[in-house]
Amino acid sequence: MSAAAAHESSELSAVEVRARAENLEGIAVSGSEGVVSSQRLAAVPILRPGEALEMVPGLIVTQHAGDGKANQYFLRGFNLDHGTDFATFVGGVPVNMPGHAHGQGYTDLNFLIPELVEQIHFRKGPYFAEEGDFSSAGAAHIDYFRRLDASLAQLTLGRNGYARSLLAGSPRVGSGSLLYGLELFHNDGPWEVEENYRKFNGVLRYSQGTRNDGFALTGMAYRGTWTSTDQVAQRAIASGRVGRFGTLDPTTGGETSRYSLSGEWARRWDSAQSKANVWWLQSSLDLWSNFQYCLNDYASSGTCAGGDQFKQAERRQAGGFAASHAVYDRWGGFEVENSIGVQGRVDRLNPVGLYATNARQTRSTVREDKVSQRSLALWAQNETRWAGWFRSVQGLRADAYAFDVDSSLAANSGKAGDQMLTPKLALIFGPWQKTELYLNYGHGFHSNDARGTTIRVDPADGVTPLQTVKPLVRTRGYEFGVRSEPLAGWQSTLSLWKLDSASELLFVGDAGTTEASRPSRRYGVEWTNFYALSDWLAVDADLAWSHARFRDYDPAAGDYIPGAVAATANIGLTLDHLGPWFGALRLRYFGPRPLSEDNSIRSGGSALTNLRVGYKLDKRTQVALDVYNLFDRPVNDIEYWYDSRLAGEAAAVNDRHIHPSEPRSLRLTFSLRF
Numbered sequence: 001m002s003a004a005a006a007h008e009s010s011e012l013s014a015v016e017v018r019a020r021a022e023n024l025e026g027i028a029v030s031g032s033e034g035v036v037s038s039q040r041l042a043a044v045p046i047l048r049p050g051e052a053l054e055m056v057p058g059l060i061v062t063q064h065a066g067d068g069k070a071n072q073y074f075l076r077g078f079n080l081d082h083g084t085d086f087a088t089f090v091g092g093v094p095v096n097m098p099g100h101a102h103g104q105g106y107t108d109l110n111f112l113i114p115e116l117v118e119q120i121h122f123r124k125g126p127y128f129a130e131e132g133d134f135s136s137a138g139a140a141h142i143d144y145f146r147r148l149d150a151s152l153a154q155l156t157l158g159r160n161g162y163a164r165s166l167l168a169g170s171p172r173v174g175s176g177s178l179l180y181g182l183e184l185f186h187n188d189g190p191w192e193v194e195e196n197y198r199k200f201n202g203v204l205r206y207s208q209g210t211r212n213d214g215f216a217l218t219g220m221a222y223r224g225t226w227t228s229t230d231q232v233a234q235r236a237i238a239s240g241r242v243g244r245f246g247t248l249d250p251t252t253g254g255e256t257s258r259y260s261l262s263g264e265w266a267r268r269w270d271s272a273q274s275k276a277n278v279w280w281l282q283s284s285l286d287l288w289s290n291f292q293y294c295l296n297d298y299a300s301s302g303t304c305a306g307g308d309q310f311k312q313a314e315r316r317q318a319g320g321f322a323a324s325h326a327v328y329d330r331w332g333g334f335e336v337e338n339s340i341g342v343q344g345r346v347d348r349l350n351p352v353g354l355y356a357t358n359a360r361q362t363r364s365t366v367r368e369d370k371v372s373q374r375s376l377a378l379w380a381q382n383e384t385r386w387a388g389w390f391r392s393v394q395g396l397r398a399d400a401y402a403f404d405v406d407s408s409l410a411a412n413s414g415k416a417g418d419q420m421l422t423p424k425l426a427l428i429f430g431p432w433q434k435t436e437l438y439l440n441y442g443h444g445f446h447s448n449d450a451r452g453t454t455i456r457v458d459p460a461d462g463v464t465p466l467q468t469v470k471p472l473v474r475t476r477g478y479e480f481g482v483r484s485e486p487l488a489g490w491q492s493t494l495s496l497w498k499l500d501s502a503s504e505l506l507f508v509g510d511a512g513t514t515e516a517s518r519p520s521r522r523y524g525v526e527w528t529n530f531y532a533l534s535d536w537l538a539v540d541a542d543l544a545w546s547h548a549r550f551r552d553y554d555p556a557a558g559d560y561i562p563g564a565v566a567a568t569a570n571i572g573l574t575l576d577h578l579g580p581w582f583g584a585l586r587l588r589y590f591g592p593r594p595l596s597e598d599n600s601i602r603s604g605g606s607a608l609t610n611l612r613v614g615y616k617l618d619k620r621t622q623v624a625l626d627v628y629n630l631f632d633r634p635v636n637d638i639e640y641w642y643d644s645r646l647a648g649e650a651a652a653v654n655d656r657h658i659h660p661s662e663p664r665s666l667r668l669t670f671s672l673r674f
Contacts, residue, residue, distance in 0.1 A: 024483070029393050029426045031438045031481015031495040032057075032124035032138075032526060038145070041114050043574050043584050045610045045626035047662070050109040053088070056122045056140055057528040058544035060568050060590050064638040064659045066228030066253055067187065068197050069287065070108035072638055074590070076124065076137050076499065077522040077548035079563030083107025085446055085475075087135035090142045091205075091218050092277040093262050094320070094345070096134045099371050099450045101312040101352050102287055105134045111201055111222035111258050115152065116168060116181050118145040124526075125477045125497060126444025129379040129395030129424050130324070130341060136444040136475040136499065145170070146207040146216060147177040150620070150673035158667035161188035161196075176208035189229075190662050192246040197226035212275075213268040220260045227253040230289060233644050234656040241646070244634070244660050248646070249290040249309055251359040258283045276323040287312045288360050295645040295652050304647045307358060310366070314352040320345035335385040343377040352451075353408075354459075367459035370406040371450050375399060381424070389432065395424040401471055403450040409462055414454035418471035420445050438481035445472045448503075473503040489532040498523040504550065504561060520561055522548040536577040542570040550597070558598030562641070567591035567605075580616040585609070595641035601656070606635035608661060620673045625666060632664035 024034060036055040046052060050071035051061045060074040073080040080086050084105035088095040090112065100106035123131060124138035131139045151169030156162070168181040185199035200223050207216035229247040236242045262279035288311050294304035324341035353368035381395035400419045407413045422443035430436035448469045458464035479497040486492060504517045524546030532538045548564035569589040576582045587609050595601040609631055614624035636658045643652040 025431055025434065025436060025485070028436070028483060029428065029438070030123070030125060030127055030440045030479060031483055031493045032479065032497070034122055034493070034528070036120040036122065038118050041117055041120075043576070043582075043612075044572065044586055045584065045612045045628065045667075046114055047610070047628050048110075049112040049114060052112060052114050052117065052120065052142070053109070053140060054570060054588065055120065056124075056138070057542035057570070058124075058526050058568055059086075059138075060565065060588070062590070062637040064640075065230045065289070066195055066197065066226040067189065068110060068199070068224040068226035068254055068256060069228065070102075070106050070110075073107070074563075074565045074568070076497070076526075076544070077524060077546035077561070077564045077566070078137050079561075079565070079593070080137065081105070083134065085134055085137040087131060087133065087139040088142070089140070091144055091216075091220070091262055092141075092264050092322070093220075093260050093279045093281060097283070097316065098133070098347055098373055098447055099349060099352065101285055101314040101354070104449045105446070108256065108258070110199065110224055110256075111220060112142070113144075113166065113168075113181050113183055113201065113203060115154070115166060116144045116179070116203060118143050124495075125440060125442065125479050125499070126422065126475055127424050127426055127440040127442035127477065127479065129339075129381045129397045131444070132343065132377050132397065132399055133375070133445065133447050136446060136477070136501065143211070144203065144205060144218070145179060146205070146210070146214075147179065153672045153674065154669060156667050156669040159665055160190055161186060161194070162665075162667060163187075173206065176206055179203065179205040179207070190245050190665070191229040192243055193227060193229060193250045195226050195229070197224065199224045210266075212266050212273065215263070215265040218260075218262045218264075220258070222259075223257045225253075225255045227251075228289070229659075230291060231638060231640060231657040231659040233293070233646065233653075234658055235653065236646060237658075248293050249307060252288045252290050252309065253360075254285065254287040256283070256285045256287075271328045273326045273328075274324070276321070278321045279319065281316070281318040283314075283316045283318075285312070285314055288357060291657070292642075292644040292652075294647050294649075295643065304645075309357045309359070311355040311357045311360070311362065312353070313355070314349050316347060316349050316352075318345065318347040331384070337383040339381045339383075341377075341379045343375075343379075345373075345375050347371070347373045365408060367412070367451075368408040369412075369451055372404040373447075373450050374402045375447075389430055391428050393424070393426040393428070397422045397424070399445070399472070401447060403453050403471060405450055405454045407451070407454070407459075409457065409459055411456045411462070412451070412454060412459060414456075416450070416453035416468075416471050420472050420474065422474075434485040436483045438479070438483070440477070440479040440481070442477055444475045444477065446475070447472055470503065473501065475499060475501045487531075491530045493526075493528045495526045496524075497526070500551070518550045518552050518554075520548065521551050522546055522564070536575060538574045540570075540572045540574070542568075544568045554597075558596070560594040560597050560599040562595055562597060563593050565591050565593045582614045582616070584612040586611075593639075595639060595656070601641045603639035603656075604636065606633070606637075606661060608633060608635065622671050624669045624671070626669070627664065627666050629662060629664045633661070634663075635661050637661045 070082040097106040121141045148170045154166040156164040170177045170179040181203040183201040188194040205218040260281045264277040266275045290309040322343045326339040349371040354366040356363045377399045379397040383393045385391040403416045424442040427439040452469040477499040481495040504520045526544045530540045548561045550559040553559045572586040592605045593603045611627040616622045640657045
């Protein structure tokens with residue numbers, strides 16, 4: 001944080017600073033583009049680090065297994081699984097993992113330290129030339145502070161073994177600042193089998209200058225281990241075989257690590273802006289799951305001696321770069337901005353595998369692969385201001401991908417590649433009376449798992465033929481948006497959108513992965529509001545509705561997309577400058593979803609309320625009490641519909657499988673700035 005920004009933060013309330021930071025009038029390219037400020041994140045209670053993304057309007061973040069695993073994300077009628085179709089970056093480093101052992105686009109944000117986040121810049125829809133793979137539903141660029149206004153020591157304690165400590169600061173070193181953050185974490189959760197989630201997390205960043213004129217070198221390190229309570233068959237709970245917070249396999253869980261180095265550089269010239277970044281990443285995951293209990297074990301052995309537990313594992317090295325140059329000029333009396341950019345990425349997985357296990361002991365290898373994926377993108381964009389009330393942004397992006405798979409089953413080895421051109425267009429009208437109108441059109445894409453592009457036979461039996469999937473899947477979107485300030489202090493945006501996808505992704509219960517499926521169409525409306533009623537009181541309301549269907553209607557199967565949520569809401573009240581008191585109250589609504597393609601099985605909805613009450617002991621010291629699930633509602637984080645077989649059952653049973661939301665819990669945080 002700059003000295004000016006730090007002074008402003010100390011003079012203004014969090015409500016006032018947020019109102020200034022999140023107003024993008026005259027800057028945004030669409031009605032669904034925005035910024036989440038650090039003040040907003042600091043004001044709300046966050047149960048898990050990934051829930052920082054719930055500040056992106058319409059986005060729901062939940063969990064279906066242990067907290068050390070990547071979250072489940074929902075946006076614009078998508079069950080994004082663990083991240084497909086929503087691109088996420090932290091400090092310029094992509095978080096989505098292609099070809100991941102557990103799911104394409106896997107986005108694990110457990111390494112995120114919310115207190116260090118300066119801003120989240122989000123965009124929704126495939127309308128931005130700079131955004132590539134996984135960004136059709138949207139993208140979020142999360143950036144850490146370069147300098148804090150004071151060092152921070154923080155301790156949080158709660159029930160069920162919850163303990164979190166954070167030490168952060170940014171002393172001056174030479175001509176720059178050295179930001180550091182160290183987080184130690186433990187939590188058992190409300191589960192009958194203690195989660196024993198342990199996390200070590202660290203950040204070290206040296207920077208000079210600003211985001212637009214300076215540089216930063218960043219290192220991050222994260223390691224986590226946990227025991228997982230996965231989703232449980234409803235009939236097992238109803239019969240009393242297991243409690244609502246119990247498990248049918250007490251040995252599931254995981255171990256993961258993530259280490260990254262990155263460099264960012266920017267230079268502002270008289271009539272130009274240059275930016276570049278380079279990054280390297282090493283990550284690992286060992287994930288043990290059991291979603292069907294005894295189904296496959298009975299089929300192969302006639303018993304449930306080993307169960308259906310399986311391990312998904314990978315060891316990854318990845319690296320990439322991005323560079324762009326923008327020139328500000330005048331063409332024939334019109335102001336223009338011409339931008340070009342290049343992006344590249346290489347992922348090497350050695351190995352990435354699926355194994356049959358029992359109590360975390362490997363029984364057999366289903367498949368094990370070495371995978372290499374390379375991508376290169378070029379993009380160009382022109383923004384022209386035709387008049388004081390009208391500007392246009394037109395862009396074109398070209399992507400090329402190459403896949404190389406060396407499989408334990410020779411038939412599934414091979415190489416594949418694909419290329420795609422994706423045009424973008426935005427027309428922006430205004431502002432008039434603090435109101436802007438946006439028309440957007442664009443093509444986007446997501447990549448499929450490299451192993452799916454070369455697969456020929458089912459690795460389970462080595463015989464059954466399987467169809468390969470297209471390496472790149474095209475999407476096409478349209479949007480109409482309005483951004484306005486109807487009253488002083490009230491910022492409001494309204495977006496009507498539509499998105500077609502050439503291929504959907506569906507959850508496969510027996511392996512915990514996804515597979516390519518039918519083409520789809522989604523459309524909907526989002527209404528986002530922030531109203532600063534005074535310097536001490538603000539309300540915000542993000543409301544979203546969507547309609548999601550398969551386009552190739554199959555009367556036998558149906559055209560509903562499983563997991564596609566229709567309605568969501570995130571409503572909050574923030575209070576500050578009430579003497580030493582401050583607080584926040586938030587309601588999150590997660591609407592019902594179809595669990596089957598014929599819509600005969602549907603999930604329940606949920607409404608959860610979180611509360612924060614805080615007291616400033618002095619200018620540097622404060623305490624805050626967070627209450628999650630304030631009204632202790634017995635709702636579910638996630639629901640699925642698929643077949644499973646419990647020990648002793650004569651045959652497989654189609655059933656609802658649920659992972660409950662955590663019951664009411666309290667956390668007390670003591671913070672000292674020095």
